[in-house]
Amino acid sequence: MVDHSSKITLKMLRYFYQVATVKHFGNAAKKLHISNSPLSAQIKELERIIGSPLFIRDTRTVELTNTGQLLFDECQTIFRVFDTSVRKVIEQGRNENKSLNVGLISSFFWAGLGDALRSFKEAYPDYGFQIFEMTPEEQKSSLDKHKIDIGLVRFADTINTSPFTAEKMVDDEMCVVVANNHTFKDRKMISIEELKDEQFIFMQRQDSASSKLIVDTFLTHGHYINIAQEVYEPNTLVSIVASSNLVSIVPTSFSYHRWSNVHFIKLRENLPAHLCALYRDKNDNAVLTAFFQHVTDELIQFKKHRG
Numbered sequence: 001m002v003d004h005s006s007k008i009t010l011k012m013l014r015y016f017y018q019v020a021t022v023k024h025f026g027n028a029a030k031k032l033h034i035s036n037s038p039l040s041a042q043i044k045e046l047e048r049i050i051g052s053p054l055f056i057r058d059t060r061t062v063e064l065t066n067t068g069q070l071l072f073d074e075c076q077t078i079f080r081v082f083d084t085s086v087r088k089v090i091e092q093g094r095n096e097n098k099s100l101n102v103g104l105i106s107s108f109f110w111a112g113l114g115d116a117l118r119s120f121k122e123a124y125p126d127y128g129f130q131i132f133e134m135t136p137e138e139q140k141s142s143l144d145k146h147k148i149d150i151g152l153v154r155f156a157d158t159i160n161t162s163p164f165t166a167e168k169m170v171d172d173e174m175c176v177v178v179a180n181n182h183t184f185k186d187r188k189m190i191s192i193e194e195l196k197d198e199q200f201i202f203m204q205r206q207d208s209a210s211s212k213l214i215v216d217t218f219l220t221h222g223h224y225i226n227i228a229q230e231v232y233e234p235n236t237l238v239s240i241v242a243s244s245n246l247v248s249i250v251p252t253s254f255s256y257h258r259w260s261n262v263h264f265i266k267l268r269e270n271l272p273a274h275l276c277a278l279y280r281d282k283n284d285n286a287v288l289t290a291f292f293q294h295v296t297d298e299l300i301q302f303k304k305h306r307g
Helices: 010-022 025-032 036-050 066-096 106-111 113-123 136-144 209-220 234-242 252-256 286-306
Strands: 055-057 062-064 099-104 128-133 150-154 165-170 174-179 199-203 226-231 248-251 262-267 275-279
Touching (some): 010 066, 062 066, 099 286, 106 113, 113 128, 113 286, 136 150, 136 275, 150 286, 174 234, 174 252, 199 234, 199 248, 226 234, 234 248, 252 262, 252 286
Parallel strands (some): 099 128, 099 150, 199 226
Antiparallel strands (some): 150 275
C-alpha cells in the first residue's frame, strides 16, 4: 500500500489552506507573496496525491468539495500541532543553552529590575536572558506559544491566567498621583470617596487589567470614575499628570523613580498592585528557577531600601 501522506508537504497544505480561506487563487497568491502559477501547481499536485478534487472552480468563485472541507478542518489541527511541537523544541533548546526569554512591562524597572538583572548576570555568568517589553496580554499569548519562558506583570493581570502559574514576587499597592500644584498636593492619604469628582488618566484598559480593577473598585464604592484620557506608556501617564489637573492611580513602586512636579499620595483603600510572575512550569528549568528566585530577592531588597 502506497503511503501518500509522505508525499504531501507542509508547503502544499499551507498553500491549500490560504486558498480555502480567501476562496480566491489570485488573492491567496498575493497573501503568500507568490505568483498564481506555483500556487496552482502545488494545489494540482496535492489533488493528484489525494486522488480527489479539493475545489469546485468556476470563473468567479472557488468553493471546497467535501474532501476539501475535510482537509481544511484537518489543516487547523495539523498546523496547531506542528507549531506547538516546533516551539517546544525551540524552548528546550533555550533550556539546554541556559538561556531565558523574559516578557515584561516597563514599570518593573522602576521597582528595581535593572539592578536585579545586572546582579543576576554576576551571580550566574553561564546563564543568559533576552528581555522583551510586552503588554500583559501579549505576554500570555507568547507564553502559550512558547516564545517566552516567564512574564513579569501586575497582580490584576494574574486573575484567570489558567493554564499558567502566577506567583507573587513583591508586595505593592496602588496610590494616587497628582501634579505638585493640585488641590491634593499636601495630602499624605486620601480615600476613593474624596476622588469621586476628579478627572482621571489611565493606562489603556484594553492592555491593563489594573485599570479595569480600579474602575471596578470605584463602582463597588458606588462611584463611576471619570476617565478623561487613556495612554499606552506609563512614562506618558505620569508626564501628563505633572502638566495637568488630571489624577491617576498607579502602583506605589512608580514613586521610586525620580519624577518632576508630581506628588504621590497613599490610598486609604487597599488596591493590590503586586509584582508577579507568570510561567508554565519552572521546576524543570534550572535557569528559570534561578532567575525567579534571584530577581524576587533583589526586588524585595530594593523595596526595603526605598520604603
